[in-house]
Amino acid sequence: METTIYKAVIKAFSKALSKVPRGHQWHLSGYALTRQTSAAHVLGRVSLRLILYYRNPACTGGSLGQIPWCSCFFFLTHPTQAQRFHSPNDLLLPITKDVTTLQYVTKILHGTPLVPIKVVVDLGGPFLWTNCASRYASSSILRVPNRSIQCSRAKTNGLRSKTCLSSAQTCELLTENRVTRRATRGELVEDIVAVQLIDGSKNAGEITNVHHVLFSCAPTFLLNGLGSGAKGMLGLGRTRISLPSQISTALGTPQKFTICLSSSEGILVSDQGPHDSVFGTEISKSLMYTPLVTNQGDNSLQEYFIGIKSIRIDDKRLSLNASLLSLDEEGIGGTKLSTIVPYTTMERTIYASFIEAYVKSATSMNMTRVASVAPFGLCFSSESIDGTQLRPKVPVIDLVLQSEMVKWRISGRNSMVRVSEEVMCLGFLDGGLNPRTSIVLGGYQLEETLLEFDVGASLLGFSQSLLMSRISCSDFKSNSRLKEPL
Numbered sequence: 001m002e003t004t005i006y007k008a009v010i011k012a013f014s015k016a017l018s019k020v021p022r023g024h025q026w027h028l029s030g031y032a033l034t035r036q037t038s039a040a041h042v043l044g045r046v047s048l049r050l051i052l053y054y055r056n057p058a059c060t061g062g063s064l065g066q067i068p069w070c071s072c073f074f075f076l077t078h079p080t081q082a083q084r085f086h087s088p089n090d091l092l093l094p095i096t097k098d099v100t101t102l103q104y105v106t107k108i109l110h111g112t113p114l115v116p117i118k119v120v121v122d123l124g125g126p127f128l129w130t131n132c133a134s135r136y137a138s139s140s141i142l143r144v145p146n147r148s149i150q151c152s153r154a155k156t157n158g159l160r161s162k163t164c165l166s167s168a169q170t171c172e173l174l175t176e177n178r179v180t181r182r183a184t185r186g187e188l189v190e191d192i193v194a195v196q197l198i199d200g201s202k203n204a205g206e207i208t209n210v211h212h213v214l215f216s217c218a219p220t221f222l223l224n225g226l227g228s229g230a231k232g233m234l235g236l237g238r239t240r241i242s243l244p245s246q247i248s249t250a251l252g253t254p255q256k257f258t259i260c261l262s263s264s265e266g267i268l269v270s271d272q273g274p275h276d277s278v279f280g281t282e283i284s285k286s287l288m289y290t291p292l293v294t295n296q297g298d299n300s301l302q303e304y305f306i307g308i309k310s311i312r313i314d315d316k317r318l319s320l321n322a323s324l325l326s327l328d329e330e331g332i333g334g335t336k337l338s339t340i341v342p343y344t345t346m347e348r349t350i351y352a353s354f355i356e357a358y359v360k361s362a363t364s365m366n367m368t369r370v371a372s373v374a375p376f377g378l379c380f381s382s383e384s385i386d387g388t389q390l391r392p393k394v395p396v397i398d399l400v401l402q403s404e405m406v407k408w409r410i411s412g413r414n415s416m417v418r419v420s421e422e423v424m425c426l427g428f429l430d431g432g433l434n435p436r437t438s439i440v441l442g443g444y445q446l447e448e449t450l451l452e453f454d455v456g457a458s459l460l461g462f463s464q465s466l467l468m469s470r471i472s473c474s475d476f477k478s479n480s481r482l483k484e485p486l
Contacts, residue, residue: 091195091208091247091270092278095121097263098227102342103179104261104443105227106234106268108243109194109207111138117231121268122178123259123339124303125235127154128243129175129186132217134231144171144188150214153240154188175216177233179340180225186216195247195270210250214241236268237302238292238455244270245455255455260466260473261339261447267476278476283450283469287461290401290408294458297331297436304453305336306460308439311354312398312407314361318353324438335399335439337446337460343375343417344445345431347438351377358426361395376417376425385416385424390467392416392424413467414445448473 093106104121108128115136119128132141144150151171175186193213196206215232223230235242236257240249244257247270257270258279269278293305308325311318324347327334346354355378359369368384387393391412399408417427427444450473452461466472 093195093268095259095261095266095268097261097265101179101225101227102443103227103230104266104339105230108234110213111136111191112140114192114194114207114209118227118229119232119234120179120226120230121259121339122233122235122237123337124237125178125233125242126237126239126302127173127235127241128213128215128232129218129222129235130215130232131220131223132187132189133220138191141189141191144190144214145169146171150190150212151188154214173216175218175222177222177225179233182222182224184219184222186218188214189217190214193243210247213243213246235302236453238304239302242302244453256453256457257455258450258452259446260450260476261443262473263447264474266447266473279450283463283466283471287450287452287463288406288408289459289461290406292453292455292458292460293327293334295327295331295334295336296329297327303336304460305334307401308335308399309402310400311350312400313354313357314395315398316357316361318350318357320350320353324350332436333438335441336437337441337451339443339446341440341442342444343427343429343442345429345435345440345442347431347435348433350438351428351430354428355426358395358397365393365395367394370423373419373423373425375429376419376427377430378428379419379423379425380416382418382420382422382424387412389413389418408462409464410445411465413448414465417444 093108095104095106097103098105105118106121107116107118109116110130115138117130119130144154146169148171154171154173171188172185173188174183176183190212192209192211194207194209196208218232223232226233236244236259239245245255247253248255253270257268259268260266260279267278290306293307295301295303295305305327310325311320324333325335358378362369362380366384368381370379370381372379385392385394394412394416397410397415399410400406401408415427416424418424427442431438431440448466450461450463450466454461
């Protein structure tokens with residue numbers, strides 16, 4: 001920089017840092033500033049990309065005139081354009097279901113110029129990852145250096161450097177295809193991601209760019225097992241670099257998003273305004289809430305767990321080993337929600353009790369059992385089931401949560417799967433003995449239910465099946481098509 005510009009930058013930067021509490025020692029191009037601050041605090045005040053060298057107390061050597069050989073690099077970046085944007089509108093992503101893989105997919109726009117890519121929605125995934133090996137090359141993509149602030153944020157759930165002596169120049173993350181459970185090293189990068197607004201009338205509006213969004217670049221082989229055309233996975237988990245978390249941080253809004261899945265088209269909304277602006281007052285006020293349970297087990301912090309106390313079928317309580325319903329100190333047991341598991345799975349002893357009770361109730365309703373159709377273990381003749389295809393009259397399943405007054409009811413369309421014109425099967429599967437998670441609520445059971453994930457308050461809001469009110473999650477997508485740039 002020219003001298004006068006340089007001095008002006010240093011003066012402005014020093015003034016910004018003077019407003020934060022005292023703490024560690026930072027070295028900025030020969031100026032010793034004694035301050036400790038979060039990246040977000042500084043980002044809101046600095047309008048240039050600067051490099052800071054953080055003096056790690058555990059390291060020695062070097063001087064102010066030289067970068068210490070074991071210093072860790074911290075990159076402080078310009079606030080995104082979206083940080084200056086405040087709107088009562090919501091951010092949306094339309095979601096469709098891949099009928100072949102039963103995965104839920106969406107499209108995001110990223111890079112310069114903006115291009116759409118299809119990604120699989122992974123509710124419990126830690127971050128967005130894509131395959132960057134394509135003919136398209138974004139001019140705005142940047143590799144994230146090892147030991148930078150961004151790398152530190154990302155590695156809450158990824159690879160960790162035990163010391164600051166690592167020879168890697170760029171930040172690496174353990175990147176996993178959570179459908180096939182294959183994992184490899186991915187390179188952390190940052191780029192522009194475009195998000196679209198939706199107003200209270202559900203009309204898709206302008207596209208807003210969010211800069212410096214972190215995601216992982218993964219090799220092509222990791223795409224195996226994903227739906228046709230998918231180029232990665234969109235993690236919505238409880239981490240600092242999941243896409244909802246990064247957007248909330250960029251916009252300075254609560255960490256909360258709502259998802260509504262269906263067998264055709266649904267929607268994901270990052271709530272920025274009145275909750276009823278998209279889904280309506282009646283549905284919004286009908287939500288029940290249950291605490292999100294934190295799993296302290298290895299690599300499970302980002303998953304969404306809830307506390308089921310008991311299970312009832314037609315109001316009859318199942319006799320279960322209660323310890324299986326709770327998380328132990330190692331993170332084994334409990335119940336989590338998943339969009340990459342097609343149907344709910346249960347630990348084998350839970351499943352056996354569940355099937356026994358369900359058959360008893362089904363028999364009392366004159367439902368005729370028929371041969372099982374894989375992968376399901378319990379099937380019935382469609383002719384013996386009253387009601388309609390969307391609202392079959394079958395035994396009611398209640399997942400009792402923190403009290404008898406708070407129940408997640410699964411009935412009709414969310415419990416029975418039509419496999420042919422003649423046969424319907426119970427959409428719950430045997431999860432085997434000793435699974436890590438006792439109950440995994442799969443995508444089919446989450447469909448046609450409004451799910452509000454208030455990560456900041458650690459609460460899950462859920463509706464009863466929207467089909468009971470003769471509406472569908474697909475109704476909310478009517479005007480929400482992602483407008484791709486010309």
